[in-house]
Amino acid sequence: xxxxxxxxxxxxxxxxRPSKVDGETPQPPAFQLREEKGEDYLxxxxxxxxxxxxxxxxxxxxxxxxxxxxxxxxKGGRHAVFNVGDxxxxxxxxxxxxxxxxxxxxxxxxxxxxxxxxxxxxxxSNFIAVLISQAIKEVxxx
Numbered sequence: 187x188x189x190x191x192x193x194x195x196x197x198x199x200x201x202x203r204p205s206k207v208d209g210e211t212p213q214p215p216a217f218q219l220r221e222e223k224g225e226d227y228l229x230x231x232x233x234x235x236x237x238x239x240x241x242x243x244x245x246x247x248x249x250x251x252x253x254x255x256x257x258x259x260x261k262g263g264r265h266a267v268f269n270v271g272d273x274x275x276x277x278x279x280x281x282x283x284x285x286x287x288x289x290x291x292x293x294x295x296x297x298x299x300x301x302x303x304x305x306x307x308x309x310x311s312n313f314i315a316v317l318i319s320q321a322i323k324e325v326x327x328x
Contacts, residue, residue, distance in 0.1 A: 189290040189302075194271025198230040198289060198301060199248050199326070204262030210325055212266045217315035219308055227302030228318075232291055233267070235299040245326040251299050259328045267324040273303075276321040277314065287314075 192198065206216035219225045236247050249259045270289050278286050288304040306314040 189292050192232055192270050192289045192291055192301060194274065196270050197233040197267055198270055199233060199265045199267045200228065200230045201252055201257065201259060202264045202266055204260050207262065207264050210264065212264050212319060212322065212325065214312070214315040214319045216266070217318040219306070219311040221308045227292070227304045230289070230301050230303055231299040232301045233299070235291065245328055248326070249328045255294065255298070255300065261328060263328055265326040265328065266322045267326060268321055269323050272323065273318065273321045277317045280317055281314070
């Protein structure tokens, strides 16, 4: 992969559709790889990148970045926010062989915060999704 890894001190967010949220809490299915779409990474947004290019990384900036990529963002959805290092460490301690997730910047254009969480596959997606849901640092309303 030629895309740079995101530093452990930085933060990412994952938009969770209303159907993947219970009350205010994103549920594990929001973090599963979609086999039917052939996903090999979980799409997220790099918040420090957003802050540099947009002057802020609040819920409104995240929502705007997603909408610019053509995603529908609903009021009932939620942005799950993670510290990259905490997420990687949390998962590593709980999976066999102490596998480390890799979080990389995968922009689709020059000022795009789109990124990906790599190093898990469809066979273990359900288990890893549960762990990811347990590592949420903050939940924001769009």
